[in-house]
Structures are given as C-alpha cells and as structure tokens.
Amino acid sequence: MEQGLVVTQLDIQPGECIKVKGKILSDAKGFAVNVGKDSSTLLLHFNPRFDCHGDVNTIVCNSKQDGTWGEEDRKADFPFQHGDKTEICISFNETEATVKLPDAEFQFPNRLGMEKIEYLAVEGDFKVKAIKFS
Numbered sequence: 001m002e003q004g005l006v007v008t009q010l011d012i013q014p015g016e017c018i019k020v021k022g023k024i025l026s027d028a029k030g031f032a033v034n035v036g037k038d039s040s041t042l043l044l045h046f047n048p049r050f051d052c053h054g055d056v057n058t059i060v061c062n063s064k065q066d067g068t069w070g071e072e073d074r075k076a077d078f079p080f081q082h083g084d085k086t087e088i089c090i091s092f093n094e095t096e097a098t099v100k101l102p103d104a105e106f107q108f109p110n111r112l113g114m115e116k117i118e119y120l121a122v123e124g125d126f127k128v129k130a131i132k133f134s
C-alpha cells in the first residue's frame, strides 16, 4: 500500500488549525487523519469508513496511547461521498479536538490531555492536495 502523508516536528498549539485539503478516491474504502505526538500516541484518529472493518458509511474516531487504542466513538453523520473534494480542519483545546468539514463539525475528547500536536498523518484512500497550518 502506498505510504500516505506524514508530517512530524510540528508544534501546533491549542486554538491553532491544521487544514488538510484533498480528494476522496472514487472507490475509497476508507481513510484516516491522525494527529498527536507520534504514530503511537494520537490525540485523534479520524477514520471515515465507506466500507471497511465491518463499517459502512461510518466515521470512527479514537485515541491511541503508547500504541494502545482507546474506546471507539462512532459518529451519527457521514458527510462524505466517493470522489469528493474536501477540506478537513482540525483544532483542539485542553478538553476536546474539533473536526470542521464544509458541511459538518465533530468533537472528540482530548483524552490524553495533549498540549501540543507534533504529528500529522493522512492514510488510506485520500489524495492530499494541500496542507495549511494557521
């Protein structure tokens, strides 16, 4: 499988935003946007699933601490379609992470009390066109 985008050595502070612009593949099974300290310690694993791991059209969110997944949080809305161009904006504070999409917004608790984001990875069936930190 093709390696996705990975950005390390970041210093994203509470209130700042990570914007990932790209296109969902026309035959996407799923993709993920991970933010946190590194690949083993994630504030947020944001994982839209079109059809994978037994889920259909479901966003699964989770955290990961020292390589161990937390409890999954499945969102009610699924504002994605195959082939969509979209922009995913992730920000956080001491209590939660927020994911803003063109037509939806989700929250996920900052379970690890993370105080800065150093790591971003985009995996799966999503073609990154641009990233912006603001």
Ligand SMILES: CCCO[C@@H]1O[C@H](CO)[C@@H](O[C@@H]2O[C@H](CO)[C@H](O)[C@H](OCc3cn(Cc4ccccc4)nn3)[C@H]2O)[C@H](O)[C@H]1NC(C)=O
Pocket: 029, 030, 031, 032, 045, 047, 053, 054, 060, 061, 062, 069, 072, 123, 124, 125
């Ligand atoms: C009912 C007993 C089994 O439960 C299932 O257990 C699976 C294994 O732990 C759960 O799937 C895992 O859920 C994690 C979040 O909680 C992650 O999504 C695990 O995937 C990590 C991952 C990312 N990637 C790269 C990637 C990402 C997106 C698309 C393509 C490749 N490869 N592996 C994914 O394998 C899956 O969400 C879980 N399902 C339920 C309903 O709990």
